[in-house]
Amino acid sequence: MLFPLSMAVINLRTRSPEVSLSLSGFSQVLGYGLAILGPLGVGILHEATGGWTWVLIALAAKLLRDRACSRKQSRGRCADARLALARELMQAMCDCVENRGMRIRQRLLSFHTLAKGIEHVVDQ
Numbered sequence: 001m002l003f004p005l006s007m008a009v010i011n012l013r014t015r016s017p018e019v020s021l022s023l024s025g026f027s028q029v030l031g032y033g034l035a036i037l038g039p040l041g042v043g044i045l046h047e048a049t050g051g052w053t054w055v056l057i058a059l060a061a062k063l064l065r066d067r068a069c070s071r072k073q074s075r076g077r078c079a080d081a082r083l084a085l086a087r088e089l090m091q092a093m094c095d096c097v098e099n100r101g102m103r104i105r106q107r108l109l110s111f112h113t114l115a116k117g118i119e120h121v122v123d124q
């Protein structure tokens with residue numbers, strides 16, 4: 001029941017097809033990746049406890065968490081502005097890393113030049 005709801009919420013919370021596409025792609029990859037852990041966790045918990053009591057408690061806790069998350073998501077906010085902010089943040093981080101890489105390359109080049117100069121002095 002949560003899967004169809006999540007697919008509907010993606011389209012309800014976006015204004016443009018591009019944002020809907022990127023949000024859908026991200027959420028599906030992440031969702032399927034996390035869904036792998038569900039049956040595995042249930043099996044491990046069942047084997048560790050030897051019964052179904054703790055498994056059912058864990059599933060009830062997950063149900064309560066999902067309910068709280070769905071209430072938060074039902075507030076009617078649009079994801080476009082948040083996605084644009086996240087893209088700007090990622091671009092700023094990439095620029096910072098790129099600038100830091102340029103500075104490191106410049107330092108390595110200056111050290112290399114200094115080392116060549118020292119070799120030249122030592123050779124004479």
